[in-house]
Amino acid sequence: NAGVTQTPKFQVLKTGQSMTLQCAQDMNHEYMSWYRQDPGMGLRLIHYSVGAGITDQGEVPNGYNVSRSTTEDFPLRLLSAAPSQTSVYFCASRPPTGLEEFFGPGTRLTVL
């Protein structure tokens, strides 16, 4: 198993540009989530999904959209990037019989 994969690893955007951060898992996990990590702030939940077709907002959802059309994929969309969205983004998934989350390697995003 590849586990949780994220692409791209690094990205630089200009203010106002849009982009999609990709996240995929091959473990057949129903639960998936997106976090952002900023210095001194720890991990903050952006959106999560408990299965295909079901998504919900986390602590910091503004400026981000998600959808879940398949069990494997959970993309995160920035419709109009802002400098405040400069961060490291982590995707994670959780098995149905456990509560721990498995994390991807992260995407480092810079918005100029």
Added chain:
Amino acid sequence: AQSVTQPDIHITVSEGASLELRCNYSYGATPYLFWYVQSPGQGLQLLLKYFSGDTLVQGIKGFEAEFKRSQSSFNLRKPSVHWSDAAEYFCAVGSYSGNTPLVFGKGTRLSVIA
């Protein structure tokens, strides 16, 4: 509201010394507790978890943690720190429902000196 507090932002220990990282939680139901480690530039890796049973749990890399319900704590310990343990450590709490998001603390950065 659920919350996790890691009181120490940054800790420095000497190689070979013992380590204890503190974690306090506030949770309405029976908590399920986790410690994760993040090496520089990497994702988070699960060190150990507590669901029920023995309150002293063993994890990977020689770490252990003790759940103390009366103190709402889940402190992480290691008897002898290695230079490779330098990383950021996160405590997290979850609930019995598998569909409830985890709540993370803000992390403790560990530096190891010779």
